[in-house]
Amino acid sequence: MSGDQTGNLIQRLKAQDFQALARLLTLIERSGPQILSSHPDLLQTTHQAFRLGITGPPGAGKSTLIGRLIKDLRVQGKTVGVIAVDPSSPFSRGAILGDRIRYSDHSGDAGVFIRSLGSRGSLGGLSASVYMMVRAFDLAGFDFVLIETVGVGQTELEIMHVADWVSVILVPESGDTIQAMKAGLLEIANLFIVNKSDRPGADIFLHELEATLALDPRPGYQALRILPTIATQGQGVPELIDILTRTKDEPTWRNKRSSTGRLQAEARALLRQQMERTIESMAQVVQSPADLAKLFQA
Numbered sequence: 124m125s126g127d128q129t130g131n132l133i134q135r136l137k138a139q140d141f142q143a144l145a146r147l148l149t150l151i152e153r154s155g156p157q158i159l160s161s162h163p164d165l166l167q168t169t170h171q172a173f174r175l176g177i178t179g180p181p182g183a184g185k186s187t188l189i190g191r192l193i194k195d196l197r198v199q200g201k202t203v204g205v206i207a208v209d210p211s212s213p214f215s216r217g218a219i220l221g222d223r224i225r226y227s228d229h230s231g232d233a234g235v236f237i238r239s240l241g242s243r244g245s246l247g248g249l250s251a252s253v254y255m256m257v258r259a260f261d262l263a264g265f266d267f268v269l270i271e272t273v274g275v276g277q278t279e280l281e282i283m284h285v286a287d288w289v290s291v292i293l294v295p296e297s298g299d300t301i302q303a304m305k306a307g308l309l310e311i312a313n314l315f316i317v318n319k320s321d322r323p324g325a326d327i328f329l330h331e332l333e334a335t336l337a338l339d340p341r342p343g344y345q346a347l348r349i350l351p352t353i354a355t356q357g358q359g360v361p362e363l364i365d366i367l368t369r370t371k372d373e374p375t376w377r378n379k380r381s382s383t384g385r386l387q388a389e390a391r392a393l394l395r396q397q398m399e400r401t402i403e404s405m406a407q408v409v410q411s412p413a414d415l416a417k418l419f420q421a
């Protein structure tokens with residue numbers, strides 16, 4: 124792509140041209156971190172969009188909640204971008220389809236743009252594409268960018284480097300609260316959402332969670348907020364939007380965003396993806412044990 128076209132794409136993005144956004148997202152998926160050689164302007168930042176991470180176990184109701192959030196934010200005239208990262212989706216089209224259906228009320232709405240991303244870095248962690256896609260959404264001037272990630276293992280904690288603010292969704296049947304804490308979720312959560320509060324045992328679970336947070340000796344953790352929701356009925360969503368709007372107005376998240384630690388986390392993700400590509404092309408050359416040995420001879 125020539126420099127001229129490159130400039131145009133970023134300029135069109137800044138003018139909220141969704142076609143340009145779609146093209147750029149496809150380019151990001153196709154070329155990975157290499158996109159920065161033709162589109163270094165992608166790293167400009169407008170500090171516009173509030174990036175909200177929504178992470179939790181599969182089936183917790185993340186997509187349902189996002190669908191409701193979009194609806195209520197649109198009523199307030201806010202524009203919303205969504206990046207849904209589900210590592211399982213390449214293997215189960217159902218996961219993608221499921222998300223499409225739940226989000227589909229908003230297709231055709233010019234204030235909403237949704238993108239699913241199946242891949243993850245095979246060396247672990249979030250795909251570098253997520254970092255760059257978030258930047259693209261940011262440049263396109265959305266008010267909110269919602270990032271749905273499946274939070275199960277340690278690697279998923281990386282969402283904290285991508286999002287300005289992380290809400291962890293738990294459900295009563297996820298049972299062992301302590302287990303969730305061990306997985307490091309406590310460290311990254313700005314808000315705990317207890318979804319499916321209509322389910323039996325929800326009250327007990329809420330109390331357990333409160334007790335766990337209250338016992339944490341680290342300053343600030345006792346004050347962590349817990350919000351019960353019933354995503355299917357939109358219950359708790361106005362309260363969530365209230366919290367988000369107030370947080371968005373605070374200056375703190377912008378400082379966190381431009382920290383060196385964050386930039387280095389992004390560099391790590393991009394380098395990992397770049398290395399993976401190199402590894403793949405080198406591996407494909409191997410046809411014999413001799414070829415394999417050659418890889419490690421100076």
Ligand SMILES: Nc1nc2c(ncn2[C@@H]2O[C@H](COP(=O)(O)OP(=O)(O)O)[C@@H](O)[C@H]2O)c(=O)[nH]1
Pocket residue numbers: 179180181182183184185186187188221225318319320321322352353354355356
């Ligand atoms: N009972 C109940 N079911 C819910 C609630 N929220 C979502 N669900 C259902 O849980 C299932 C998984 O929801 P989904 O949004 O796909 O979860 P995700 O994997 O976290 O994105 C769907 O069948 C939803 O209808 C809730 O608050 N209460």
Ligand SMILES: [Mg+2]
Pocket residue numbers: 185186187222271
């Ligand atoms: Mg989902």
